Amino acid sequence: MDMTGLIPDFGNLAFTLLAFVVALTIIVFIHEYGHYIVGKWTGIKADVFSIGIGPVLFKRTDKHGTQWQVAAFPVGGYVKFRGDANAASAGADEDAIRGLTPEERRATMPGAPVWARALTVAAGPVFNFVLSVLIFFGMAYYQGIATDPLTVKQMVPISGVENTLEPGDQILSIAGQTTPPLEEFGAYVETLPDDSPLHYVVLRDGAEVEVTTLHPYPAFVGSVTPQTAAADAGLEKGDLILAVNGTPTATFEDLRGIVGEGDGEALTLTIVRDGEQSDVTLTPRRMDLPLPEGGFETRWLIGIGGGLIFEPATRAPSIGEAITGGVSQVQYIITSSLSGLWHMITGAISSCNLRGPIGIAETSGAAASQGMPDFIWFIAVLSTAVGLLNLFPIPVLDGGHLVFHAYEAVVGRPPGDRAMRVLLAAGLAIILSIMVLGITNDLFCP
Known part of the structure; x- marks a missing residue:
């Protein structure tokens, strides 16, 4: 067997895994840091902050008594708050909190008021959404907003196409039709001849120049x-x-x-x-x-x-425009994800739209291979998805804990231990079922 034939595949696999680990580590760190810092602000102390699970590779304890660690398997992370029975905050460690003074008990997760626990739990998903908004905000500044009059910033590299348009050219007309304001450009393109190349009239160095090049939206891979x-x-x-x-x-x-x-x-x-x-x-x-x-x-x-054959000249957006755009993008991802889930449940669309870790890892590698902007954009999308998933009202997820805290706020006491055990077991079964479906789709869906 020629083992050298495996090298490209191994290289692609290693790159995919590396991209997946980098994306997941960033998202998990932000999520868990949200829990940690809001817990700290509300007076709840953390014993362990872990990136990864399994055997500990590196650890350091800070002056507040929190052990920061990196574990062997970079597929998640957790914050174990003082007084928790485990990293999932599923119950109290009665032995650890027995005999504590009221002040010491207040610094534990079980001993904190319900509002402090709820804010701490909600902070993880919220920080995921904030990360996404900040990335989209930064991308808006990086890409800019096209401005009137329509002006060439630079040509898009297209195989076999000569760059007859030059940076700074102001597009006056295409195929004899005067170019409109940018907000009308989409409808304008539909009126152009279904042909390529076309004649352009541009203003270049103060003079009108006629050039010939492809249709503004040619059949090319953008x-x-x-x-x-x-x-x-x-x-x-x-x-x-x-x-x-x-x-x-x-x-x-x-x-x-x-x-x-x-x-x-x-x-x-x-x-x-x-x-x-x-x-x-x-x-x-x-x-x-x-x-x-x-x-x-x-x-x-x-x-x-696809896209235009040239990048239009842009301006930097205002802070308000960039933030609004970032928030709108996160809202769109959330609403389309919820709509997609509902349509899968009702059978309106295929369940193959749900992907598991293999599909996410492949997408990570593909996004990274297309360049840093695409990879950063993918991290923002995935961060929103992780935040949304964690808000689902399923026991063992943050959303499930928020439901328990809401119940406690209304009734005046948390759910009983037996009920908690049953609900957490059911929640774990639901999560495992979703994971199995996702992996099955990764392996067998086209």
């Missing part, structure tokens, strides 16, 4: 979505798609139409990459996509995104 037909077929950012099954594709809409009408049949894409023409065969996959007005639609997709 991005590749992980775990899709395009990713599996090896399509790369910058590939220009000349035809599908021999039918020319002048615009991205041409490509979208052919794929959508193909009803899942295999497609042969004629592409240009690094100046060379070749054919790539792939089979579109049915995907359930959230709609802006709510609900989902099922479409045949190959898993690529």
Whole structure:
């Protein structure tokens, strides 16, 4: 057996695992730090702050008595608060709190008032959402907001396309049609001839210049979505798609139409990459996509995104615009995730939309391979998902503990020990069932 053939696969696996561990470690640390710092603010002391589980590789105890540690298996983490029976805060350690003074008992999780415990528990998911908002905020500053008049910042690298447009060119017209304000540009593009190349008139160095280049939205690969037909077929950012099954594709809409009408049949894409023409065969996959007005639609997709042939000149957004955009992005992820879950439960969309650790790890590696901005964006999306999952009212999750605290606030006492044991066992069974379904989907769903 030629063992050298395994090296590329091992390299891809190692890269995927590394990306997954990095993303998960950042998200877990922020989540657990939320618990820790809010617990500290509310007077609850922590005995252990752990990143990872299992055998301890490194540990240090700070002046407050908290042991900070890194464990061998980087698949999670926890904060064990003083007085807790275990890292899941599932019950009190009666031996540890017996004989404590009222002041000492107040510094434990079981001895703290219910409002302090609830805030401490809720802080983990909240910090995940805050991390996501901050990342989206930073990405808004990094990417900027396009401004009028429509001006070329730089050309997007597309295989086999000459850069006839230059940085600083102001687009005056395309195919004889005057360019409108940016908010109307999407509708304007739909009125352009379904052809490529087209004639552009630009203002360059104070003079009007006519150039010829591709349609503003040509059939090229602007991005590749992980775990899709395009990713599996090896399509790369910058590939220009000349035809599908021999039918020319002048615009991205041409490509979208052919794929959508193909009803899942295999497609042969004629592409240009690094100046060379070749054919790539792939089979579109049915995907359930959230709609802006709510609900989902099922479409045949190959898993690529398009875009303009040039990056427009931008301005830095105001702090208000960037924060609002970050919050809106988190809200969209939450609402679409909840809608997707509901539609899976009712059978409206496939349960294959739920992925497990293998799928998340593969997506981590794919996002990292596309560049740091994509990987950071993925961390923000995953952080929101982790925060949302932890708020589900399932015992053993933060949301389940919040339900227990709400019950205690109303009734005046926590649930009984027997009820807690039954509920925690049921919650663990639910979580394990979800994990098994996710892993099964990772292995058997397309």
